[in-house]
Amino acid sequence: xxTQKEIEETLKKYKPSLRExxxxxxxxxxxxxxxxxxxxGSDIDVLVEFEExxxxxxxxxxxRNLSEIIGERVDLVMKTALKPRIGRHILQEVHYI
Numbered sequence: 001x002x003t004q005k006e007i008e009e010t011l012k013k014y015k016p017s018l019r020e021x022x023x024x025x026x027x028x029x030x031x032x033x034x035x036x037x038x039x040x041g042s043d044i045d046v047l048v049e050f051e052e053x054x055x056x057x058x059x060x061x062x063x064r065n066l067s068e069i070i071g072e073r074v075d076l077v078m079k080t081a082l083k084p085r086i087g088r089h090i091l092q093e094v095h096y097i
Contacts, residue, residue: 001040004033004095007070011046011097014069022062023051026079028096035093043073047094050078 002010007029018024031045032038046066054062063076082090 001038001042002044002070002072004029007033007044007072008095008097010070011066015097018062018065019051022058022065023054024062025049025051026096028094030090030094031075034095043075044070045075045077047077047079047082047090049080 011027011029015024015027018027026049028047029044030047032042033044044066048062059076059078063074066074066076077090
């Protein structure tokens with residue numbers, strides 16, 4: 001299980017290539033990893049914002065790519081897909097890379 005710092009450093013390292021390949025504008029980590037509640041087998045919650053819209057296949061490809069890079073299962077969430085109630089909480093705790 002990786003620490004928040006390790007995850008953020010890994011994402012920072014790959015951010016330029018993710019921006020180029022998937023048009024990632026902003027991304028950040030939220031959820032159990034940020035709250036210190038992560039357990040063995042927990043996924044890593046990543047919030048993403050794109051420079052331009054991408055298709056479903058690209059989105060799934062990015063999610064898989066992030067899982068491989070981090071070495072843990074990633075749950076990727078688009079900022080534009082956040083529901084108002086839960087979205088407020090996510091936006092308050094997200095740590096942008």
